[in-house]
Amino acid sequence: MLSDARGELRLDLRTRRRTVAPVAAGAAARSAAGLLAAAGLPRPGSRIAVYQPIDGELDPGPIAERARRLGCEVFLPSITRRHGRRMHFRAERGTPCLNGRWLDLVIVPCVAFDGAGHRLGFGAGYYDRHFSFLALRSAWRRPLLVGLAFEFQKVDRLQPAPWDVPLWAVVTEKHFYQVGTG
DSSP states (O other), rough: OHHHHHHHHHHHHHHHHHOHHEEEEEHHOOOHHHHHHHTTTTOOTEEEEOOOOOTTTTEEEEHHHHHTTTTOOOEEEEEEEEETTTTHHHHHHHHOOGGGEEEEEEEEEEEOOOTTTTTTTSSSHHHHHTTTGGGGGGGOSSSSEEOOOOOOBBOOOOOOOOOOOSSSSOOOOEEEEEEEEO
């Protein structure tokens, strides 16, 4: 069964993520931020969203720090309805909530990813629901959805669910994988 395989993969990679030593995780986060910067992201003055890392996720903190230095507005996801699995983005400072359509770059946490831009998350579907409008387009300008993960979270192939929204790119501590157009 597809859901059983996804569940086992989630469990395995989340467990492995939690075993990464804090010093190694910090170095990986800085390396990923450097690779994203080398790709020209985030752009100065843009609106970006990052997440608060949990459960051993790669920390987007160095990306957010660079974004602030570039004059970007930084937003964080905020769950608005757990039952309906809905979220919006709130500004770190001052600016009210923002619909994801108005973001330029969204750093998305991954449990697993593949070379085609498919992502496996925690399984609640918040990001897929919020950015479902992107699945209706063959190409989009914004927001760019960029997964953030450790290199060991890359798998050969993920079978996407019908509701999954593909990523534009994924950055790890070792590579910047651009898979979409934008």
